[in-house]
Amino acid sequence: MxxxxxxxxxxxxxxxxxxxxxxxxxxxxxxxxxxxxxxxGMIAAMSEVGHLFEEGEYFVPEMLISARAMQAGLTLxxxxxxxADVQSAGKVAIGTVKGDLHDIGKNLVAMMLEGAGFExxxxxxxxxxxxxxxxxxxxxxxxxxxxxxxxxxxxxMKTTIEALNAAGLRGQVKILIGGAPVTxxxxxxxxxxxxxxxxxxxxxxxxxxxxx
Amino acid sequence: xxPRDRVLMALSHEEPDRxxxxxxxxxxxxxxxxxxxxxxxxxxxxxxxxxxxxEMERALGQDLLxxxxxxxxxxxxxxxDYVDEWGIGWKSAEYTTPxxxxxxxEINHHPLADDRAIENYQPPDPACPExxxxxxxxxxxxxxxxxxxGVTVTTMFECAWGLRGYERMLxxxxxxxxxxxxxxxxxxxYHLTAAKKLTQMGVDMIWxxxxxxxxxxxIISPKMWRKFLKPRMAxxxxxxxxxxxxxxxxxHSDGVVYPIIPDLIxxxxxxxxxxxxxxxxxxxxxxxxxxxxxxxxxxDEQHTLPFGSATDVQTEVQTRLKTLGKNGGLIxxxxxxxxxxxxxxxxxxxxxxxxxxxxxxx
Numbered sequence: 001m002x003x004x005x006x007x008x009x010x011x012x013x014x015x016x017x018x019x020x021x022x023x024x025x026x027x028x029x030x031x032x033x034x035x036x037x038x039x040x041g042m043i044a045a046m047s048e049v050g051h052l053f054e055e056g057e058y059f060v061p062e063m064l065i066s067a068r069a070m071q072a073g074l075t076l077x078x079x080x081x082x083x084a085d086v087q088s089a090g091k092v093a094i095g096t097v098k099g100d101l102h103d104i105g106k107n108l109v110a111m112m113l114e115g116a117g118f119e120x121x122x123x124x125x126x127x128x129x130x131x132x133x134x135x136x137x138x139x140x141x142x143x144x145x146x147x148x149x150x151x152x153x154x155x156x157m158k159t160t161i162e163a164l165n166a167a168g169l170r171g172q173v174k175i176l177i178g179g180a181p182v183t184x185x186x187x188x189x190x191x192x193x194x195x196x197x198x199x200x201x202x203x204x205x206x207x208x209x210x211x212x
Numbered sequence: 213x214x215p216r217d218r219v220l221m222a223l224s225h226e227e228p229d230r231x232x233x234x235x236x237x238x239x240x241x242x243x244x245x246x247x248x249x250x251x252x253x254x255x256x257x258x259x260x261x262x263x264x265x266x267e268m269e270r271a272l273g274q275d276l277l278x279x280x281x282x283x284x285x286x287x288x289x290x291x292x293d294y295v296d297e298w299g300i301g302w303k304s305a306e307y308t309t310p311x312x313x314x315x316x317x318e319i320n321h322h323p324l325a326d327d328r329a330i331e332n333y334q335p336p337d338p339a340c341p342e343x344x345x346x347x348x349x350x351x352x353x354x355x356x357x358x359x360x361x362g363v364t365v366t367t368m369f370e371c372a373w374g375l376r377g378y379e380r381m382l383x384x385x386x387x388x389x390x391x392x393x394x395x396x397x398x399x400x401x402y403h404l405t406a407a408k409k410l411t412q413m414g415v416d417m418i419w420x421x422x423x424x425x426x427x428x429x430x431i432i433s434p435k436m437w438r439k440f441l442k443p444r445m446a447x448x449x450x451x452x453x454x455x456x457x458x459x460x461x462x463x464h465s466d467g468v469v470y471p472i473i474p475d476l477i478x479x480x481x482x483x484x485x486x487x488x489x490x491x492x493x494x495x496x497x498x499x500x501x502x503x504x505x506x507x508x509x510x511x512d513e514q515h516t517l518p519f520g521s522a523t524d525v526q527t528e529v530q531t532r533l534k535t536l537g538k539n540g541g542l543i544x545x546x547x548x549x550x551x552x553x554x555x556x557x558x559x560x561x562x563x564x565x566x567x568x569x570x571x572x573x574x
Contacts, residue, residue, distance in 0.1 A: 015383075015386060015387065056429060059429070059430060059431060059432050059433045059436070060382055060426075060431045060432065061382040061383060061385045061386040061432055061433075061436065062386060062433075064379055064382055064383050064386075065383050065386045065387060068383065098305075098307070099305050099306060099307025099308065099316070100305065100307070100316070101303070101304075101305050101316060101318035101320075102318070104378055104379065107379065125305075126305040150307075150316075150551070151513065151514060151515075151518045151519070151551060151553055152307045152309050152314065152518075152551050152552060152553045153307050155308075155309075156307075180426070180427040180467075180514065181514040181515070197427070197428055198428060198429075
């Protein structure tokens with residue numbers, strides 16, 4: 001690996017946003033393609049962050065600072081990726097469902113998906129089914145990712161899937177769900193395509209859903 | 213047997229006549245229950261922003277009565293946006309269940325979001341006499357019968373994240389440790405003052421709390437917890453026991469806290485709450501720590517209470533009595549406020565199985 005790419009990788013792993021930005025500029029000046037910086041430096045680092053999270057080495061603070069460093073780098077890199085016509089891994093509309101204001105889980109999933117090269121449409125919290133529908137119909141989301149912390153708000157996931165069905169959009173979008181009380185059984189029961197128990201594993205599930 | 217004697221026996225690792233019980237509710241479930249029980253409409257008190265009244269708790273046969281001082285009382289203050297006495301802003305969202313509509317409140321403004329805001333920040337005054345009027349009254353009225361708990365949950369971490377913002381606070385632990393220490397000190401000093409005052413007034417137990425567990429793992433690493441939270445918790449517990457060596461201390465954290473339980477025992481914790489069974493196996497907890505630690509809670513609210521049958525609830529209560537509650541050491545109840553999506557027959561299956569199952573018949 002190029003030493004500059006290695007420094008970007010380490011910067012993301014350690015959550016050093018300023019270092020990441022500085023090294024990306026150096027890499028661009030050295031003529032390294034934006035796609036290589038993204039894939040070998042940043043996405044590879046976030047993949048390792050996810051791995052360490054699953055292994056119980058990294059926790060939420062470590063994941064957050066890595067994701068922030070990744071985002072800082074991405075902001076700088078985006079125009080170059082666009083110029084080189086680098087495609088995202090897929091477009092995900094994500095939100096915490098209607099009635100639920102908890103956002104940490106949803107934000108972590110969004111950050112990890114972004115860190116894996118997905119384009120994110122963050123709809124926020126307390127998101128009504130119509131907002132998810134708009135994101136699919138008008139903005140081309142390929143995955144709808146829904147989060148809920150509570151049993152009282154979890155049924156909004158079912159309502160949203162029914163609304164996507166009623167709008168005739170269900171066939172063109174995959175549904176990914178997660179949150180403390182959510183299980184694979186519940187995903188099967190409401191007709192979601194995927195379930196993830198944490199932010200890291202959501203990335204693998206989203207990749208499977210896109211390629212299915 | 214008097215409720216307070218029942219609790220004291222359980223916390224002394226002995227089996228009382230039956231397992232002691234403590235149950236709290238969201239405001240909307242409490243209204244439903246109050247109507248069913250045809251209660252007179254006693255004034256709400258505030259165990260953690262729920263909808264409990266002492267009248268309802270006593271009518272159900274609860275053994276612990278709670279009185280709360282601190283930031284946790286900022287929950288459920290109203291449907292409109294509001295700002296609490298810490299300067300923390302709140303909003304609410306409506307949800308719908310088969311049994312009606314409810315609201316949750318959540319934080320939407322953090323007064324210390326800016327790094328420099330802490331320099332001029334004045335927290336509320338925990339010495340205000342009116343904060344303790346309810347505790348004075350309930351100790352005078354109920355202490356001879358009931359086990360009285362002074363609640364100072366959201367003790368440091370949760371209140372600090374309210375002040376600072378959740379993700380900001382978590383990244384401060386990693387990137388700005390000195391600021392994180394100063395942020396934690398604000399609620400720590402407030403709630404310690406309140407807990408000491410409540411202990412001096414004669415409560416039987418102080419309940420502290422900070423959620424450091426998520427569903428499948430801790431939110432922060434055990435190493436980070438040991439750096440930032442353990443020393444403060446250790447001092448907190450030690451100061452209370454210095455005032456009254458008999459006072460018990462309970463600690464609440466949702467989710468998985470398995471890796472830090474030996475540390476909690478080491479710093480003098482008596483009772484761990486709420487034991488979410490989907491996150492931590494009650495049988496393993498009892499086996500590993502049951503001789504040194506008591507437990508409080510353990511009835512599943514992520515599946516059994518809202519979605520199980522009354523028989524499922526009854527079976528879960530009986531299973532817990534024979535495992536986590538074997539030889540005492542357990543105060544039983546749901547793992548959080550009973551939520552509005554809970555069928556009334558499930559609620560009664562829980563309460564009736566707890567209150568009508570003598571230890572002698574297990």
